[in-house]
Amino acid sequence: MPERDAAEARLIEAPALQALIDALTARGYAVRGPRRRGDAIVFDEVARLEDMPRDCTTTQSPGRYRLADAPGAGYFGFSPGADSFKRWLHPPQQTEFRFRREGAAFVPIESAPAGVPRQAFLGIRACEIAAIGVLDRVFLEGPYPDPGYQHHRDGSFLVAVNCASPGRSCFCTSTGTGPRVERGFDLALTELHDSRHRFVVEVGSDRGAELVAQLPGRPAPAAAIAAARAVSARCAAAMPERFDRERVARRLRETPEHPRWAAIAERCLGCANCTTVCPTCFCTTMVDRTDLAGTTATRERHWDSCFTLGFSHLHGGSVRASTAARYRQWITHKLSAWLDQFGMLGCVGCGRCVTWCPAGIDLAAEAAAIGDEPGAPSGSDAHAP
Amino acid sequence: MSAAPEATWVPRRYRVDAVRPELNDTVSLELAPAAGEAPAFEPGQFNMLYAFGIGEAAISLSGDPADRARLVHTVRAVGPVSRALAGLAVGASVGVRGPFGAGWPMSAARGRDLVLIAGGLGLAPLRPALLRVLADRAHYGRVAVLAGMRTPREVLFRAPLATWQGRTDLEVEVTVDRGDADWSGHVGVVTHLIPQLELDPRKATAFVCGPEVMMRHTAERLLTVGLEPTQLFVSMERNMKCAIGLCGHCQFGSAFVCKDGPVLRFDRIARALAVREL
Numbered sequence: 001m002p003e004r005d006a007a008e009a010r011l012i013e014a015p016a017l018q019a020l021i022d023a024l025t026a027r028g029y030a031v032r033g034p035r036r037r038g039d040a041i042v043f044d045e046v047a048r049l050e051d052m053p054r055d056c057t058t059t060q061s062p063g064r065y066r067l068a069d070a071p072g073a074g075y076f077g078f079s080p081g082a083d084s085f086k087r088w089l090h091p092p093q094q095t096e097f098r099f100r101r102e103g104a105a106f107v108p109i110e111s112a113p114a115g116v117p118r119q120a121f122l123g124i125r126a127c128e129i130a131a132i133g134v135l136d137r138v139f140l141e142g143p144y145p146d147p148g149y150q151h152h153r154d155g156s157f158l159v160a161v162n163c164a165s166p167g168r169s170c171f172c173t174s175t176g177t178g179p180r181v182e183r184g185f186d187l188a189l190t191e192l193h194d195s196r197h198r199f200v201v202e203v204g205s206d207r208g209a210e211l212v213a214q215l216p217g218r219p220a221p222a223a224a225i226a227a228a229r230a231v232s233a234r235c236a237a238a239m240p241e242r243f244d245r246e247r248v249a250r251r252l253r254e255t256p257e258h259p260r261w262a263a264i265a266e267r268c269l270g271c272a273n274c275t276t277v278c279p280t281c282f283c284t285t286m287v288d289r290t291d292l293a294g295t296t297a298t299r300e301r302h303w304d305s306c307f308t309l310g311f312s313h314l315h316g317g318s319v320r321a322s323t324a325a326r327y328r329q330w331i332t333h334k335l336s337a338w339l340d341q342f343g344m345l346g347c348v349g350c351g352r353c354v355t356w357c358p359a360g361i362d363l364a365a366e367a368a369a370i371g372d373e374p375g376a377p378s379g380s381d382a383h384a385p
Numbered sequence: 386m387s388a389a390p391e392a393t394w395v396p397r398r399y400r401v402d403a404v405r406p407e408l409n410d411t412v413s414l415e416l417a418p419a420a421g422e423a424p425a426f427e428p429g430q431f432n433m434l435y436a437f438g439i440g441e442a443a444i445s446l447s448g449d450p451a452d453r454a455r456l457v458h459t460v461r462a463v464g465p466v467s468r469a470l471a472g473l474a475v476g477a478s479v480g481v482r483g484p485f486g487a488g489w490p491m492s493a494a495r496g497r498d499l500v501l502i503a504g505g506l507g508l509a510p511l512r513p514a515l516l517r518v519l520a521d522r523a524h525y526g527r528v529a530v531l532a533g534m535r536t537p538r539e540v541l542f543r544a545p546l547a548t549w550q551g552r553t554d555l556e557v558e559v560t561v562d563r564g565d566a567d568w569s570g571h572v573g574v575v576t577h578l579i580p581q582l583e584l585d586p587r588k589a590t591a592f593v594c595g596p597e598v599m600m601r602h603t604a605e606r607l608l609t610v611g612l613e614p615t616q617l618f619v620s621m622e623r624n625m626k627c628a629i630g631l632c633g634h635c636q637f638g639s640a641f642v643c644k645d646g647p648v649l650r651f652d653r654i655a656r657a658l659a660v661r662e663l
C-alpha cells in the first residue's frame with residue numbers, strides 16, 4: 001500500500017470514536033476491539049464506546065500481567081492482552097468438510113455458503129498490523145491459498161492505534177515492526193492528551209478516507225500531526241533494541257546445537273501458551289470424527305503447537321522428543337527459518353509469549369543470548385556413522 | 386478472490402479397483418476416480434489418502450506415471466489411518482487429495498548414470514522413477530537399483546524386482562539385513578552394495594529413499610565414493626497434516642517437506658540432516 005498524504009489526516013474529539021464505531025456498523029462491519037473482562041483485556045465485539053476499557057493500564061513482565069486503573073490513560077493506555085485479532089481471522093476451530101456415507105460411496109454434505117463476515121478491528125497495534133501481514137504471506141501468498149483465512153480476511157477493516165508507551169514485555173523495535181503503524185491499515189489513530197482528549201486519524205486506504213470523511217472533525221493541523229509523531233517517538237525511545245535481528249537469524253541458522261537449549265529446557269514446561277497467544281503462529285492439526293452411527297464424517301482443523309509431543313509424530317516416535325528440541329523449533333522458526341520461508345520474521349515483538357509464559361521465559365532475552373554467545377559448530381552432535 | 390475450498394481441503398472420491406497384497410502388513414491399492422481422469426503425477430510425488438471418518442495419511446504414488454486410468458499406492462499398516470487404508474476392500478471409497486510435492490528430478494538425471502537406492506518401503510516412491518526411466522531407457526546411462534529389506538519375507542515388490550533383475554539394461558541388487566535358510570542373495574545393509582557398483586562419480590546421480598538413518602548412511606557412503614552432493618537426492622518424511630504448506634507440521638529446518646520436498650537435494654539439507662531432533 002503506498003503511503004498516503006499526511007494532509008489527509010483528521011483530528012477528532014474523543015467522543016467521535018462512537019461515530020467511528022457507528023459508521024463501521026452502518027457499513028455492515030462487526031466491530032471488534034478491546035474489552036475489559038475480569039482482570040484482563042480481551043478482543044471482542046464492541047458496539048458502544050462504553051464497551052471499551054477506559055483509563056486503565058497494564059503492567060506486564062515475563063510471566064506477569066496486571067490490569068490497574070489509571071486515571072487519564074484514555075482508551076488505549078494499556079498494552080494488549082493474551083487475546084488478539086488472530087482468532088477472528090484464523091479461528092481456533094474450522095470445519096473443512098463433511099461427508100455422508102451412501103452405500104460404498106461417500107458424498108460431500110454441502111453447507112450454505114457463508115457470506116463474507118465483514119469485521120472491523122478497532123485499536124490493533126503496529127505489531128498486530130505486522131502480524132496480519134505475516135499471516136497474509138503464509139496463508140494467501142503460497143501455492144495453495146487458504147480459503148478459510150481468505151474468507152475472514154477479505155472483509156476486514158483495520159483501525160490501528162499507535163502505542164503511547166510500551167509494555168515491559170514489548171520489543172517491536174527489535175523486530176522492526178513498531179511502535180508506529182506505517183502501512184497495512186485503513187485508519188490509524190493516535191491518542192492525544194494535551195489540551196483536550198483527541199485523536200489524530202491518519203488515512204491508509206480509500207475506504208478509510210471515505211469513512212473518516214463522515215466523522216465530525218477537521219483536518220489535522222501540523223501541530224497535531226507533530227504531536228502524534230512525538231507520541232510514537234517517545235514510545236520507541238522507551239524500548240531500546242534488545243537484540244540484533246540479523247545476527248540472531250544467522251546464529252540460529254548456523255548453530256543449531258547451542259548450549260542454551262538445555263538451559264531453557266530446564267525451565268520450559270512445554271505448555272504451548274506461547275504459541276497459543278502468538279499472533280503469527282499459524283499451525284493447525286486435523287481432527288476427524290464420525291457420528292455415532294458412522295454415517296457422517298467431519299474434518300475439523302484446530303490450532304496446534306510445535307510444543308506438543310504429537311506435533312512431530314512419525315511412526316516410531318516424535319522427531320522432536322525433547323523440550324529442548326521443541327523450544328529450538330519455536331525460536332528458530334520465529335527468528336530465522338521464517339525469513340528463509342517467507343522473507344520476513346515470524347515474530348513481531350508483541351511480547352505476548354513473554355508475558356504469558358508461566359515460567360517467565362523471555363524470548364527477547366533468549367534471542368539476545370543466542371546472538372551473543374557463540375554456539376557449538378553446526379552438526380557437532382551428528383549421529384555417529 | 387478465494388480459491389475454491391474444495392480445491393484445497395476436500396478430497397476427491399476414488400474407488401478401490403484392486404487390492405494387491407504385498408507383505409504381511411502391506412498392500413498396493415489401485416484407485417480409479419469416481420469421475421473423470423486421474424491427475425498426472427511426477428515420480429516421487431505423494432497423495433493424501435483419506436479413510437472415511439478416520440483421517441488422512443501421506444502416501445507416495447507407486448504406480449506407472451504413464452497410466453492415467455488409475456493411481457497406485459502401496460500402504461503399510463502402522464497406525465489408525467494406514468490400517469484403515471490397507472484394510473479397504475475392492476469397491477470401497479477412498480478420498481484423495483494431490484498429487485503434492487517435488488518429486489525426483491527426472492529430466493535433470495537424463496543422460497546420466499542413475500542409481501536408485503531403497504530401504505524397505507522406500508522402494509514404493511522409487512518405482513515410478515524406474516518405470517519412467519524404462520519408458521525412456523535410451524536417454525539414461527547405466528541404471529542400477531539397490532534395495533535393502535529387513536528379511537527375505539519382507540522383500541517388497543518381489544515379482545517386479547525379479548523381472549528387472551532379468552533385464553540386461555538394469556543392474557538390480559537386493560540385500561536383506563538377516564537372511565534365512567532359503568536366501569542365497571546378499572546379506573547386510575544396503576550401503577555395503579555401493580562400492581561394488583564402481584560408479585563413475587562424475588556421471589552418476591543417486592535417488593535415495595528409506596528410513597532417515599539409512600538415508601544418512603547411504604549419503605555418506607555415496608559421498609565417500611566421490612558422488613557430488615548436488616547429484617544426490619533423498620526423499621524426506623515428516624508428520625503431515627495438510628500437504629499444502631499451511632499446517633506447519635512438516636517443517637525440517639527451513640524446508641516444508643510437503644511443498645519444498647519430499648525429494649530434496651542433499652547439499653541443501655546435509656547440515657540439517659546431521660542435527661538430532663530437527
Ligand SMILES: Cc1cc2nc3c(=O)[nH]c(=O)nc-3n(C[C@H](O)[C@H](O)[C@H](O)COP(=O)(O)OP(=O)(O)OC[C@H]3O[C@@H](n4cnc5c(N)ncnc54)[C@H](O)[C@@H]3O)c2cc1C
Nearest residue numbers: 310315442443444445459460461464465466467622623647
Ligand atoms: C511424503 C511421504 C510419503 C509417504 N509414503 C508412504 C507410502 O508410500 N506408504 C506408506 O505406507 N506410508 C507412507 N508414508 C508414511 C505414512 O504417511 C504414515 O505411515 C502414516 O501417516 C501413518 O498414519 P497412521 O494413522 O496409520 O499411523 P500413526 O503413525 O499412528 O499416526 C496417526 C496419526 O495420529 C497422529 N498421532 C499419532 N500419535 C500421536 C500422538 N502421540 N500425539 C498426537 N498425534 C499423534 C499422527 O500425527 C498421525 O497423523 C509417507 C509419508 C510421507 C511424509
Ligand code: SF4
Nearest residue numbers: 278347348350351353
Ligand atoms: S513470538 Fe512472542 S513476541 Fe513474537 S510475535 Fe509471537 S507472541 Fe509476540
Ligand code: SF4
Nearest residue numbers: 281282283306330333
Ligand atoms: S513457532 Fe511452532 S507453532 Fe508457531 S508457527 Fe512455528 S512451528 Fe508453528
Ligand code: FES
Nearest residue numbers: 628632633635643
Ligand atoms: S504438511 Fe502441512 S505444512 Fe507441510
